[in-house]
Amino acid sequence: MKIHLKIWRQDSTEAKGKFVDYDLSEVDAHMSFLEMLDSLNELLISRNERVIEFDHDCREGICGQCGVMINGRAHGPLDHTTTCQLHMRTFQDGDTILIEPFRAAAFPVLRDLKIDRSAFDRIIQAGGFISANTGQAPEANSIPIAHETAESAFDSAACIGCGACVASCKNASAALFTSAKISHLAQLPQGKIEHRVRVRKMTLQMDAEKFGACSDTEACAVECPQQISISNIARMNREYLVTSLFSI
Amino acid sequence: MLNAKIPEGPLKEKWTHYKEHAKLVNPANRRKFEIIVVGTGLAGASCAASLAEQGYHVKSFCFQDSARRAHSVAAQGGVNAAKNYKNDGDNVYRMFYDTIKGGDFRSREANVYRLAECSLNLIDQSVAQGVPFAREYGGYLNNRSFGGVQVSRTFYARGQTGQQLLLGAYQALMRQVSVGKVQTFTRHEMLDLVVIDGKAAGIITRDLVTGKIERHAANAVVLATGGYGKIYYLSTLAMGCNGSAIWRAHKKGAFMAATSWIQIHPTSLPQSGSHQSKLTLMSESLRNDGRIWVPSKQGDQRLAVAIPENERDYYLERRYPAFGNLSPRDISSRAAKERIDAGHGVGAMKNAVYLDFSKAIREQGEAKIREKYGNLFRMYQKITGIDAYQEPMMISPAAHFTMGGLWVDYELMTTIPGLFALGEANFADHGANRLGANSLLQASVDGYFIAPYTIPNYLADEINVTRPSTDHPAFEEAEAAVRQQLEKLLAIKGTLSVDHFHKTLGALLYNKCGLSRNAEGLREAIGDIRALKDSFYRDLNVTGDDLLNSELEKAGRVADYFELAELMCLDALSREESCGAHFREEFQTKDGEAVRNDADYCFVSAWEWKGATTEHKLHREQLTFENVKLTVRSYK
Ligand SMILES: Cc1cc2nc3c(=O)[nH]c(=O)nc-3n(C[C@H](O)[C@H](O)[C@H](O)COP(=O)(O)OP(=O)(O)OC[C@H]3O[C@@H](n4cnc5c(N)ncnc54)[C@H](O)[C@@H]3O)c2cc1C
Ligand code: FES
Numbered sequence: 052m053k054i055h056l057k058i059w060r061q062d063s064t065e066a067k068g069k070f071v072d073y074d075l076s077e078v079d080a081h082m083s084f085l086e087m088l089d090s091l092n093e094l095l096i097s098r099n100e101r102v103i104e105f106d107h108d109c110r111e112g113i114c115g116q117c118g119v120m121i122n123g124r125a126h127g128p129l130d131h132t133t134t135c136q137l138h139m140r141t142f143q144d145g146d147t148i149l150i151e152p153f154r155a156a157a158f159p160v161l162r163d164l165k166i167d168r169s170a171f172d173r174i175i176q177a178g179g180f181i182s183a184n185t186g187q188a189p190e191a192n193s194i195p196i197a198h199e200t201a202e203s204a205f206d207s208a209a210c211i212g213c214g215a216c217v218a219s220c221k222n223a224s225a226a227l228f229t230s231a232k233i234s235h236l237a238q239l240p241q242g243k244i245e246h247r248v249r250v251r252k253m254t255l256q257m258d259a260e261k262f263g264a265c266s267d268t269e270a271c272a273v274e275c276p277q278q279i280s281i282s283n284i285a286r287m288n289r290e291y292l293v294t295s296l297f298s299i
Numbered sequence: 300m301l302n303a304k305i306p307e308g309p310l311k312e313k314w315t316h317y318k319e320h321a322k323l324v325n326p327a328n329r330r331k332f333e334i335i336v337v338g339t340g341l342a343g344a345s346c347a348a349s350l351a352e353q354g355y356h357v358k359s360f361c362f363q364d365s366a367r368r369a370h371s372v373a374a375q376g377g378v379n380a381a382k383n384y385k386n387d388g389d390n391v392y393r394m395f396y397d398t399i400k401g402g403d404f405r406s407r408e409a410n411v412y413r414l415a416e417c418s419l420n421l422i423d424q425s426v427a428q429g430v431p432f433a434r435e436y437g438g439y440l441n442n443r444s445f446g447g448v449q450v451s452r453t454f455y456a457r458g459q460t461g462q463q464l465l466l467g468a469y470q471a472l473m474r475q476v477s478v479g480k481v482q483t484f485t486r487h488e489m490l491d492l493v494v495i496d497g498k499a500a501g502i503i504t505r506d507l508v509t510g511k512i513e514r515h516a517a518n519a520v521v522l523a524t525g526g527y528g529k530i531y532y533l534s535t536l537a538m539g540c541n542g543s544a545i546w547r548a549h550k551k552g553a554f555m556a557a558t559s560w561i562q563i564h565p566t567s568l569p570q571s572g573s574h575q576s577k578l579t580l581m582s583e584s585l586r587n588d589g590r591i592w593v594p595s596k597q598g599d600q601r602l603a604v605a606i607p608e609n610e611r612d613y614y615l616e617r618r619y620p621a622f623g624n625l626s627p628r629d630i631s632s633r634a635a636k637e638r639i640d641a642g643h644g645v646g647a648m649k650n651a652v653y654l655d656f657s658k659a660i661r662e663q664g665e666a667k668i669r670e671k672y673g674n675l676f677r678m679y680q681k682i683t684g685i686d687a688y689q690e691p692m693m694i695s696p697a698a699h700f701t702m703g704g705l706w707v708d709y710e711l712m713t714t715i716p717g718l719f720a721l722g723e724a725n726f727a728d729h730g731a732n733r734l735g736a737n738s739l740l741q742a743s744v745d746g747y748f749i750a751p752y753t754i755p756n757y758l759a760d761e762i763n764v765t766r767p768s769t770d771h772p773a774f775e776e777a778e779a780a781v782r783q784q785l786e787k788l789l790a791i792k793g794t795l796s797v798d799h800f801h802k803t804l805g806a807l808l809y810n811k812c813g814l815s816r817n818a819e820g821l822r823e824a825i826g827d828i829r830a831l832k833d834s835f836y837r838d839l840n841v842t843g844d845d846l847l848n849s850e851l852e853k854a855g856r857v858a859d860y861f862e863l864a865e866l867m868c869l870d871a872l873s874r875e876e877s878c879g880a881h882f883r884e885e886f887q888t889k890d891g892e893a894v895r896n897d898a899d900y901c902f903v904s905a906w907e908w909k910g911a912t913t914e915h916k917l918h919r920e921q922l923t924f925e926n927v928k929l930t931v932r933s934y935k
Contacts, residue, residue, distance in 0.1 A: 063846070079572055081684075086574045089798070092850075096796045101843035102850055106364065108537040110577045113462055114368040136681060161508055162847040169485065172365050176477040180470035181429045185349040185747050188420070188427035192384065195438030205431040205456060208463060212367055235429065242429050 052144035054078045056091065058103055059151040064159045064167075070149070084127065084137040085110060085117065104163040110135040112276060115211030118218070119164045120151045125215035125274040133213065133276045153218035156261040157225070168214050170260040171228060177256035178249035179232040181242050194240055207235035209277040216271035216279075222263030227271040229257050230287035231279045237290060247297065250290040301554075301905055301920040304708045305409045310926050314413045317709070321752050322759035329354035332758055333766060335502055335517040337489045337544055339366035341461075341739060342722025343523030344468035345746030351480035352471075353751060358515060359472065360484045360504060362539055362852075367469040370525050370537045371742060374461025375582050377445060377453035378739040380418035384440060389450040391415045396927060397448045398737060401627065402702075402730020403879035403895065404929045405557075405903070407922060409709060410728045414737070417744040422454055424747055428467035432456050445583070445735045453736045458582060458674060461739055468743070487513075488852065490784075491777045492520065492548040492718065493767075499717035500767040503777045505785075510846040512778055514769035518761055519717045519754055522548060523746065526701035526723035528561055530860050530867075531813070532798075532805030534698035535567055535580040541856040542863050545705050545724050553713040554905040554918060556706035556726035558863070559871035560880050562733055563814050565631035567697035568682060569651035573802075578697035579682055581654075582675055583735055586624045588659040588668065589692070591615050591635075593652050597642035603653055603691050614638055618890075622934040629732045629880050630934060632696040636814045637891065639695075651693035660688065696814060700738060702729045702880065703870070706905040706920070710753035711745060714905075717761075719754060721745035726903065731879025785845060788854045793838035797853040800835050804828065804857070804864060812868050817884040821872040825865055832861040866906060866915055873917060876900045897929050 054075045061068030075094070078087055085107050092102040107117040112133040119134055121127035127137045142148065150164065158166040196204075208231070216227035233250055236242030242249075265284055272281040306313045324332070332355050336347040339361040347359045361369060381394040394415035399406060422440070426432065432454050433441040445453040456463040475481040484504065491503040493514075501516035527542030528534045549555050566585060567578040592611045599606065614634055616623040626634070635652050644650050660668050665688055669676070676687050685692075705713050705720035707727060712719050722742035729737065767773075811824035835858070841850045877886045877893035878900070886894040903920040 079574055081571050082574050083576070086576050089576060090574055093796055093798065096840055096842050096850070097794070099840070099842055101848075104847060104849055108363060108368060108539050109370070109373045110538060111373060111579050113459065114363070114370075114372050114537065115365075116363055116368050132681070138682070138684070140684060165847065167508075168364055172367075172473065172476075172483070172485075175367075175470060176473045178477075180474040181427065182474065183424070183427040183471075184352045185345070185424060185471075185751065188423035191382070191422045191426040192439050194426065196434055197438050198434045198436045201431050201434040204429075205463075208429075208431050208456075208466065209459060211462070212365065235431070239429050239431070241427055 052078045052080060052139070054087070054142065055147040057147065057149045060103070060163055061160050063162060068160065078139050080138070080140040082139045083110070083135060084121070084139065085135050087139055104165045106165050107135055112136045113211060115213035118153055118213045118215055120153060120218060122149050125153065125218040126276060130273060131276055131278050153214050155217045155223035157223065158214060158217065168212070170262070171212050171214065171225070173260060174225065174229055174253055174256045175232065178245070178252040179236070181236060182245060183241070196239060200238055204235050204238040207231045207238070207279065207283055210279050211277055213276065215274045215276065217262065219270045219274040220263065221268065221270070222266055224265040225257050225260070225262040226265035226284045226287065227275065227279055227281070229253050230283040233290060234283045234286045237286070246290060247294045250287065250294050254287070254291055301706070301918050302708070303407060303920055304710060305407070306709065310408060310412050313409050314416060318752055321756040324755045324759050324762065326354050328762055330356065332356065333358065333517045334519050334521065334754065335360070335515055336521040336523060337502065338369065338523035338525060338722070338724070339469070339472065340369035340371035340523060340525055340722060341465055341468055341742035342724070342746045343369070343521070344465065344472045345743055346521055346523060346721055346750045347481055348468060348471035348475050349747050349751040350754065351475035353755070357475070357481045358484060358517065359481055360487045360489060362486065362488045362507060364485055366472055366483060366485065367466060369465060370540055371465045371739065372462045373537060374739050375458045375580065376584065377443070377455035377460045377736045378421070378464060378743070379445070379452050379736040380422045380454055380740070381415055381452055382419060382422060382442070384442060385451045387450045389452050393450065394418065394452065398728065398734055399730070399927055400930070400932060401734040402732055403932055404730065404897070404901070404924065405878050405922065406728055406730030408924060408926055413749070414728045414741055414744055417748045418740055420748055421740060421743050425464055425467050428471060430456060430463045430467045448734070464739055464743065468746070489544045490547065490781045490855065492551045493773050493777045494551050494715060495767045495771055495773045497716060499715050500771070501769065501774065503774070503781050505781070507852060508847050510848070512781055514774045514778060516767050516769045516774070518758060518766055519719065521719045521721060521750065521754070522705065522724050523721040524724045526704070527863065528698040528701050530805065530864060531698040531809050532801045533570055533575065533578050535564060535578055538577065541859070543856050543859045545720065546859040546863050548705065548713065548715070548718060550908050551715065552908070553715045553718055554706040554907055555703065555866060556903050556905045557703040557731070557870070558906065559812060559867040560702035560731050561698055562628060562700040562702060562880050563632045563696045564699035565628055565635060565696050566654065566694045569646055569693055569695035570648060578695070580697070580699070581679065581692070581694060585654060585672060585675060588671070589624065589654040589656050590658055591624050591652055591654055593638045593643040593645060603645070603655070612638070612643065619934045626934045627732065628735070629882070633814050633882055635696050646693045651695040653691040654694045655691035656687065657691070698809070698813070700733050702726065702731060702733055706903070710756065711749055712753065712757065717757060719750060721750055731881055784855065784858070785851065788839065788851060788858065789841050789845060791836065791839045791841070793840045795838045795840060797839065797841065797850055797857050800831065800839065801853070801857045801860070804831055804860060807831070808864055808867070812871050815882040815884050816871045818872060821868045824868045828861055828864050828868070835861065869915060870904055870906065874900055874904065895931070
């Protein structure tokens with residue numbers, strides 16, 4: 052099939068970017084979206100041009116490294132699917148596809164479609180862990196955890212940190228990302244001990260990183276490849292409230 | 300003859316004995332040491348966090364944009380531990396034996412025993428970190444059985460065990476960053492190892508955003524850079540996986556071991572066209588209910604559903620009646636290749652076999668199959684567009700795991716003092732074939748429980764040695780060489796892309812040094828690799844600049860793959876026996892089974908780099924088995 056592409060090109064964080072048009076005439080419907088970009092890059096190399104820079108690694112939806120805006124939607128037209136899992140059969144012959152990076156003040160563009168998501172690492176550094184040194188652990192079965200609790204904690208822990216939630220939010224809020232980690236750990240007995248400090252420090256860091264406030268539009272949860280639930284944000288807000296009350 | 304420095308004493312007491320006698324560094328001195336850990340997968344992240352907790356200062360490197368994205372994140376199935384929670388007779392010895400046998404008796408007894416022993420602690424550690432493993436309704440940990448063993452010892456977190464284990468290690472690492480003990484360098488690639496006075500002294504890296512070449516000095520360097528299965532281009536590995544870090548260390552004096560032992564996984568999705576960039580793994584658990592077959596007639600064009608039962612060849616059930624569709628990975632993959640090569644392959648490229656659930660659906664009902672494998676069937680449909688409840692899946696073998704890697708002794712130290720290799724980057728514990736769910740384990744155990752004893756044991760003797768300065772001529776020289784190579788790659792300005800060379804090399808290796816090998820093919824391959832390498836340095840086109848440039852990154856990796864590929868062929872050529880993943884066609888029984896030669900090849904091949912124009916030198920590490928009897932692996 053034939054595909055018209057409009058792709059964001061930007062040399063560096065400081066440089067101004069613009070959309071550039073490209074045409075591909077032999078796109079195979081079985082190609083993944085990233086393989087389509089690979090084939091465009093082959094074409095650019097044959098023309099001696101600099102390739103389109105985009106992030107990717109596992110190409111099976113789990114590392115969270117890929118992610119671009121496709122026709123205005125994070126990771127493209129399918130719900131709960133990463134860019135690497137999207138296939139060209141989703142598009143029609145002759146379609147025009149607009150591709151740009153995830154946009155947020157906290158995610159500066161590095162080059163073309165690559166962005167800097169290190170703000171997420173700093174949110175985790177602020178408290179997204181259980182303080183258990185190697186060697187301190189008791190026998191695993193000495194902490195029974197109800198099946199439902201473990202499953203629910205898993206649902207929150209499944210986040211791949213891709214940033215689609217931020218990119219989909221009109222305020223560029225990181226509430227879904229941050230709350231997923233807070234509620235993963237807060238649901239487990241091992242994680243409860245530190246939950247007050249954790250919630251305070253992580254939310255402070257989230258604000259320090261220039262992420263916007265959550266205004267409950269729920270756009271993030273629609274795009275999330277791992278279907279992280281909006282209820283995590285409610286839990287975070289609850290924990291935050293309790294923490295603030297106690298710290299007065 | 301290489302000495303692995305295996306501690307004296309009975310098998311069961313070796314590790315305890317080692318720990319009791321390992322040298323310690325006092326807390327005040329730990330602060331003075333700087334340790335470089337390259338890699339943030341399970342091995343690297345766990346090692347860096349554990350050393351930082353002890354008080355060492357650690358620099359951690361990875362090429363992804365965050366430590367959390369290391370390839371360990373993609374592991375699905377699970378992690379083994381001999382907890383015996385099912386009361387089904389599991390114990391450390393049994394796990395040790397299964398692993399030794401699974402590896403076709405080509406691994407070290409002492410290492411494997413230690414792996415099984417430490418598996419108990421790993422589950423404890425992960426649970427303490429908050430890893431949400433599957434639980435039974437009573438609240439205790441659940442587990443299941445996996446690939447070729449008779450007990451249930453595989454712990455799992457849905458189909459995302461690697462992700463959850465890695466997030467545990469990553470969070471421990473981030474915690475150490477927050478207290479200033481670890482400094483992370485993401486989007487950094489190690490491009491050389493610096494050796495001073497015969498000891499590891501630091502690394503040269505490239506900042507993948509700015510292109511800046513940097514020098515980092517340290518008292519010890521740890522390589523936890525994962526496997527190099529991506530050398531075949533098409534593999535189940537992430538796109539960035541590479542062999543460059545270990546290869547460059549190899550060229551600085553670290554021996555490479557068992558280089559050609561690469562596991563080819565039987566249940567991946569087949570290649571569907573030349574555009575394809577990776578082969579997605581379908582969980583092996585599907586083989587519990589799926590039956591594998593090909594049409595009995597060569598080149599049969601009919602749809603699978605139109606082929607009657609008596610014209611289907613269930614070749615695994617036919618050849619291995621005892622294990623059938625659950626035969627081990629190496630055997631299943633080889634049997635598939637045999638049928639595909641004989642003209643029975645299916646699919647558009649005739650490169651696949653069927654994995655059929657119709658019998659299971661008939662007997663157990665579609666609902667049951669949906670409950671067991673629903674997510675996998677969905678994933679299959681997402682990728683192929685095919686509904687596997689209606690027609691059989693198509694699967695194909697794909698390169699998956701490297702048993703080979705840097706040679707290490709019992710302390711995980713390479714032949715360069717002060718240079719350690721952990722996780723998939725070393726050759727360690729899996730012998731000639733890795734058992735499912737043992738490698739997440741090995742990566743974690745290396746990093747959490749072994750290196751934090753053995754690295755201090757090395758550093759204890761370094762207290763009075765000053766840390767090398769990055770102004771040392773060895774740093775200057777290494778940096779200059781790195782710069783020169785990058786300039787060279789950018790300057791070729793030919794017409795062909797890096798991927799073109801990578802794909803060609805991959806296909807060549809897969810055919811001649813993949814699932815099966817023979818002397819003639821391997822000799823041809825060496826010639827072909829050299830010719831392709833010449834063409835690479837003549838015809839390569841890396842466009843763009845020396846700043847952020849993914850083509851330049853790939854070019855450096857592929858340049859190393861040529862040399863590594865040649866050593867793989869040499870390694871395979873020199874081993875005149877079949878064992879595990881290494882199947883030499885000349886050494887098989889008349890019904891196509893592997894013939895191992897314990898009299899002549901019961902050793903690990905460790906190769907020494909002798910320069911670009913001189914052939915590698917072979918060193919042997921004799922394997923001695925004091926606790927198990929060498930038997931023929933039979934799955935008939
Ligand atoms: C699809 C798939 C499924 C799997 N499933 C299972 C399973 O169910 N159970 C199991 O036990 N095993 C499984 N495995 C195998 C297992 O995942 C790996 O063997 C293991 O995770 C390797 O961990 P590691 O820490 O050694 O390396 P990796 O996790 O590969 O990490 C390598 C690290 O090194 C860094 N790096 C590499 N080169 C450089 C360089 N030059 N400079 C800087 N940094 C560098 C990378 O950035 C990364 O951080 C699976 C493998 C695959 C491919
Ligand atoms: S490349 Fe890993 S999630 Fe898409």
